[in-house]
Amino acid sequence: MALSQLALDTEDKQKLSLDLDAIIHFIEMMSQVDTEGVEPLAHAVDLEQPLREDRAVDEIDRGVFQSIAPQTADGFYLVPKVLDQH
Amino acid sequence: MRLYAGVQELRRDLHERKYSATELAQFYLDRISAFNDRINCFITVDEEGCLERAAEFDRQFGSSTNQPLCGIPIAHKDLFCTAGLPTTCASNMLKSFIAPYDATVVKRTSDEGTVSLGKTNMDEFAMGSSNETSFFGPVRNPWNPNRVPGGSSGGAAAAVASGMTPLATGSDTGGSIRQPASLCGVTGLKPTYGRVSRFGMIAFASSLDQGGPMAHSAVDVYELLAAMEGHDPFDSTSADVSKTVLPESNQALVIGYPEAFFDGLDKHIAGCIEEARAKFEALGHTIKLVELPHVEAAIAAYYVLSSAEASTNLARYDGVRYGHRAAESDDLIDMYCKSRTEGFGLEVKRRILTGTYSLSVGYFDAYYLKAQKIRRLVRDGFLAAFENVDLILAPVTPSPAFEIASLNTQPIEMYRQDLYTIPVSLAGLPALSLPCGFVDGLPVGMQLIGPHFAEGAVLGGGIAFQNVTDWHDQHPDLEATLGS
Numbered sequence: 357m358a359l360s361q362l363a364l365d366t367e368d369k370q371k372l373s374l375d376l377d378a379i380i381h382f383i384e385m386m387s388q389v390d391t392e393g394v395e396p397l398a399h400a401v402d403l404e405q406p407l408r409e410d411r412a413v414d415e416i417d418r419g420v421f422q423s424i425a426p427q428t429a430d431g432f433y434l435v436p437k438v439l440d441q442h
Numbered sequence: 443m444r445l446y447a448g449v450q451e452l453r454r455d456l457h458e459r460k461y462s463a464t465e466l467a468q469f470y471l472d473r474i475s476a477f478n479d480r481i482n483c484f485i486t487v488d489e490e491g492c493l494e495r496a497a498e499f500d501r502q503f504g505s506s507t508n509q510p511l512c513g514i515p516i517a518h519k520d521l522f523c524t525a526g527l528p529t530t531c532a533s534n535m536l537k538s539f540i541a542p543y544d545a546t547v548v549k550r551t552s553d554e555g556t557v558s559l560g561k562t563n564m565d566e567f568a569m570g571s572s573n574e575t576s577f578f579g580p581v582r583n584p585w586n587p588n589r590v591p592g593g594s595s596g597g598a599a600a601a602v603a604s605g606m607t608p609l610a611t612g613s614d615t616g617g618s619i620r621q622p623a624s625l626c627g628v629t630g631l632k633p634t635y636g637r638v639s640r641f642g643m644i645a646f647a648s649s650l651d652q653g654g655p656m657a658h659s660a661v662d663v664y665e666l667l668a669a670m671e672g673h674d675p676f677d678s679t680s681a682d683v684s685k686t687v688l689p690e691s692n693q694a695l696v697i698g699y700p701e702a703f704f705d706g707l708d709k710h711i712a713g714c715i716e717e718a719r720a721k722f723e724a725l726g727h728t729i730k731l732v733e734l735p736h737v738e739a740a741i742a743a744y745y746v747l748s749s750a751e752a753s754t755n756l757a758r759y760d761g762v763r764y765g766h767r768a769a770e771s772d773d774l775i776d777m778y779c780k781s782r783t784e785g786f787g788l789e790v791k792r793r794i795l796t797g798t799y800s801l802s803v804g805y806f807d808a809y810y811l812k813a814q815k816i817r818r819l820v821r822d823g824f825l826a827a828f829e830n831v832d833l834i835l836a837p838v839t840p841s842p843a844f845e846i847a848s849l850n851t852q853p854i855e856m857y858r859q860d861l862y863t864i865p866v867s868l869a870g871l872p873a874l875s876l877p878c879g880f881v882d883g884l885p886v887g888m889q890l891i892g893p894h895f896a897e898g899a900v901l902g903g904g905i906a907f908q909n910v911t912d913w914h915d916q917h918p919d920l921e922a923t924l925g926s
Contacts, residue, residue: 359798383742396814400870420542426767
């Protein structure tokens with residue numbers, strides 16, 4: 357739960373724990389496949405990385421992007437306090 | 443104007459001034475306003491923007507008709523960012539999100555002249571096979587409103603099937619274009635991974651996600667693909683390859699028939715595909731049996747990989763820069779947690795938890811790495827088959843459209859709906875889903891799968907099939923089913 361930053365209520369927790377048991381049981385079926393000596397594959401299509409010129413383009417307008425934020429002040433994003441003051 | 447007209451007819455009629463772009467847009471807007479309350483395939487209808495843009499084309503017509511899709515309406519799946527118009531991903535998390543920029547797919551199709559009608563409903567964050575996980579409620583199948591339209595591009599498929607738009611964009615991670623196209627009786631293409639830019643397309647599983655076109659026919663799908671495809675400097679995984687070209691007609695092909703895909707398949711669906719196979723033979727193509735290994739294990743591998751990628755991609759929704767933020771919280775971590783818990787629906791949470799679990803220390807090798815190894819075996823199986831065949835013919839779904847609420851509490855059964863589409867996704871291949879018959883009054887489709895970047899051959903096969911069949915010209919009678 358900590359890794360996913362989700363706080364489930366009791367009802368959801370019960371429902372999801374049953375589901376997750378079934379899902380984990382289901383994905384266990386992978387163990388039946390012999391993968392001895394097989395290299396893992398991250399991307400299905402072998403492509404070269406297309407490169408582009410390293411040139412600055414001034415396209416991001418902070419005001420526009422911050423206009424959709426829940427809370428901002430003076431060009432900064434506001435969040436609840438992180439550290440207690442001593 | 444004719445309901446269910448294709449792109450070529452619309453283009454010709456607009457060119458001959460049989461009707462204006464404004465009249466055409468109004469025609470589809472009227473259709474949406476008559477039936478969308480019962481089909482629920484649009485989340486946002488942009489009436490004002492749509493009519494303004496159509497009027498602009500009417501003023502310019504004659505001077506700027508170089509755009510191949512000039513004045514032709516389109517609907518975008520609600521995970522493509524649209525500047526100034528909500529992009530919700532069908533989630534409470536993004537219900538008020540208005541993107542500051544257009545997705546490349548939106549920009550390119552707009553540059554080619556399309557007129558956007560609005561944004562289509564989908565499964566939340568594209569996670570689902572029935573369009574029941576949408577925060578904005580389920581989409582209903584236009585052929586039978588008690589059935590699902592499929593998902594996740596269920597709104598797009600239902601909108602095309604009910605004549606509310608001639609063109610729609612969708613996205614496909616494990617079958618999300620092909621499965622709803624099949625269940626709604628429309629034609630849809632999942633392009634090769636990298637064919638279409640993902641810039642501005644809200645991410646689910648980045649190594650699998652691919653935008654693609656949906657329409658009434660393979661010809662129209664080709665027209666829309668031509669507007670969407672091509673390398674994008676903003677997406678380094680978009681491929682720098684030449685554009686899709688349709689093959690010369692009457693080329694004899696060798697079409698693979700994967701026997702493993704027909705074990706346990708609904709016998710009526712198998713019958714439809716058998717008939718299609720006979721049509722291809724009558725067209726002069728040769729059918730050859732092929733073996734594709736690990737079909738079942740591919741679903742398990744897909745759920746590990748896609749959930750792992752989803753849990754990482756969805757970490758960005760933290761209530762700081764955009765999206766839902768909980769009204770009250772004790773501190774920063776509490777704010778993250780409450781915002782995410784309130785913002786995401788149950789299926790999204792299920793995937794995030796599956797993903798974080800399979801990526802966690804102690805399980806990574808057994809799940810994530812194992813899944814990546816199976817992915818290689820699945821892909822190599824296809825590549826080996828394509829040494830002997832040009833295309834592969836396969837089913838899309840194990841059954842026709844199922845009833846709403848019949849599978850939504852059984853995640854594994856729901857995941858199994860994508861049995862025939864997932865292996866293709868893991869292999870990154872292009873596949874066209876097109877109608878090939880009816881079972882119990884509901885449409886069923888088939889897939890034509892090709893080698894990487896062989897969209898031309900895949901679409902050519904689909905066009906040839908549709909030239910000699912009329913399954914794609916069958917449409918639901920909404921007035922009779924829903925009442926006007």
